Amino acid sequence: IGCVCILILTNGVSKEMNLRAELISQLEARRKAEASSNYKSQFLANMSHELRTPMAAVIGLLDILISDDCLTNEQYSTVTQIRKCSTALLRLLNNILDLSKVESGKLVLEExxxxxxxxxxxxxxxxxxxxxxxxxxxxxxxxxxxxxxxxxxxxxxxxxxxxxxxxxxxxxxxxxxxxxxxxxxxxxxxxxxxxxxxxxxxxxxxxxxxxxxxxxxxxxxxxxxxxxxxxxxxxxxxxxxxxxxxxxxxxxxxxxxxxxxx
The missing domain is CATH 3.30.565.10 (Histidine kinase-like ATPase, C-terminal domain)
Known part of the structure; x- marks a missing residue:
C-alpha cells in the first residue's frame, strides 16, 4: 500500500512540473514574438522617416518648378505628373508609419x-x-x-x-x-x-x-x-x-x- 501511495503522489508532481515547464516555454515564446514584432515596427518606422525627408524635398523642388512660367505646356504636364507620383509615394511611406498603429489597435481613420x-x-x-x-x-x-x-x-x-x-x-x-x-x-x-x-x-x-x-x-x-x-x-x-x-x-x-x- 505504501509503494502504491508513493507512486500516485510522484505521478501527480511530475504532471504539475511538466505543465509548469510548458507554460514557461509558451510565455517565453510569446515574449520573443512580441519583441520581434516591436523591432520590426521600429525598423519600418525609422526607415519611413529616413525616406520621407528626401521625398519631401523632391516634392518641394517640383512645386518650385511647376510655378516657373517658362515651362511649356508639355513640360508643365510632365512635371505635374511627376509631382503626383511623388505624392503617391509619400502617401505609401506614411502608410508604413501607420503599421505600428495598426498592430497596436490605435489607428484612427480621419473624417x-x-x-x-x-x-x-x-x-x-x-x-x-x-x-x-x-x-x-x-x-x-x-x-x-x-x-x-x-x-x-x-x-x-x-x-x-x-x-x-x-x-x-x-x-x-x-x-x-x-x-x-x-x-x-x-x-x-x-x-x-x-x-x-x-x-x-x-x-x-x-x-x-x-x-x-x-x-x-x-x-x-x-x-x-x-x-x-x-x-x-x-x-x-x-x-x-x-x-x-x-x-x-x-x-x-x-x-x-x-x-x-x-
Missing part, C-alpha cells in the same frame, strides 16, 4: 471633407503615365450626379482604388482599364438587401462590349445627407479562372503563381 472626383482623376492620370509605353488606356467614368465632396479618410480611400487599378494594369496587356462610379439608393419598393447587387448584375449583363455605357441610374438619397456610391474596375485583361476565385482572397495568393508581373 474630413475631400473632393473624391479630383482625387480619383489624379489617381487615374498617375497610372496613365505607367501605361504610356503599353497599349492600355486608363479611363475614369463617373456619373454626373456623383457628389463633389464626401467625408472620410481620403488617403485610405485612394489607396484602395490604387491597389485595384494597379492590379488590373498588371494583368492587362492591351485594351483598357476603367474606374467607374455612380450613385444609387433603394426606393420604397426596393428595400431588399439584394437590390443593389441585382441592379449591378443587370447592368453587367446588358453592358455593350463596344461602347461604355455611362447612363447609370442617377438617384441620390437625401436621407441623413448620405448617398451610396458604387464603384467597379473593369479591364480587358486575362481574367481569373472561376476555380481560383476563392483562393485569390487569401494572403500572398495569385491565380497564376508561376508568373511574376511587374
Amino acid at each position: 474630413a471633407e475631400f473632393d473624391l472626383g479630383r482625387e480619383l482623376e489624379g489617381l487615374v492620370d498617375m497610372f496613365s503615365v505607367q501605361c504610356i509605353n503599353h497599349n492600355v488606356e486608363t479611363v475614369l467614368d463617373l456619373s454626373d450626379d456623383m457628389p463633389k465632396l464626401v467625408r472620410g479618410d481620403s488617403a485610405r480611400v485612394v489607396q484602395v482604388f490604387a491597389n485595384l487599378i494597379n492590379n488590373s494594369i498588371k494583368f492587362t496587356t492591351s485594351g483598357h482599364v476603367i474606374l467607374r462610379g455612380w450613385c444609387e439608393y433603394p426606393n420604397s419598393c426596393n428595400d431588399s438587401p439584394n437590390f443593389y447587387l441585382d441592379q449591378k448584375k443587370s447592368r453587367v449583363i446588358h453592358k455593350s462590349k463596344d461602347k461604355i455605357n455611362a447612363n447609370h441610374a442617377k438617384r441620390i438619397s437625401l436621407r441623413d445627407n448620405k448617398v451610396i456610391l458604387w464603384f467597379e474596375v473593369e479591364d480587358t485583361g486575362c481574367g481569373i479562372d472561376p476555380s481560383k476565385w476563392d483562393s485569390v482572397f487569401e494572403s500572398f495568393e495569385q491565380a497564376d503563381p508561376s508568373t511574376t508581373r511587374l
Whole structure:
C-alpha cells in the first residue's frame, strides 16, 4: 500500500512540473514574438522617416518648378505628373508609419471633407503615365450626379482604388482599364438587401462590349445627407479562372503563381 501511495503522489508532481515547464516555454515564446514584432515596427518606422525627408524635398523642388512660367505646356504636364507620383509615394511611406498603429489597435481613420472626383482623376492620370509605353488606356467614368465632396479618410480611400487599378494594369496587356462610379439608393419598393447587387448584375449583363455605357441610374438619397456610391474596375485583361476565385482572397495568393508581373 505504501509503494502504491508513493507512486500516485510522484505521478501527480511530475504532471504539475511538466505543465509548469510548458507554460514557461509558451510565455517565453510569446515574449520573443512580441519583441520581434516591436523591432520590426521600429525598423519600418525609422526607415519611413529616413525616406520621407528626401521625398519631401523632391516634392518641394517640383512645386518650385511647376510655378516657373517658362515651362511649356508639355513640360508643365510632365512635371505635374511627376509631382503626383511623388505624392503617391509619400502617401505609401506614411502608410508604413501607420503599421505600428495598426498592430497596436490605435489607428484612427480621419473624417474630413475631400473632393473624391479630383482625387480619383489624379489617381487615374498617375497610372496613365505607367501605361504610356503599353497599349492600355486608363479611363475614369463617373456619373454626373456623383457628389463633389464626401467625408472620410481620403488617403485610405485612394489607396484602395490604387491597389485595384494597379492590379488590373498588371494583368492587362492591351485594351483598357476603367474606374467607374455612380450613385444609387433603394426606393420604397426596393428595400431588399439584394437590390443593389441585382441592379449591378443587370447592368453587367446588358453592358455593350463596344461602347461604355455611362447612363447609370442617377438617384441620390437625401436621407441623413448620405448617398451610396458604387464603384467597379473593369479591364480587358486575362481574367481569373472561376476555380481560383476563392483562393485569390487569401494572403500572398495569385491565380497564376508561376508568373511574376511587374
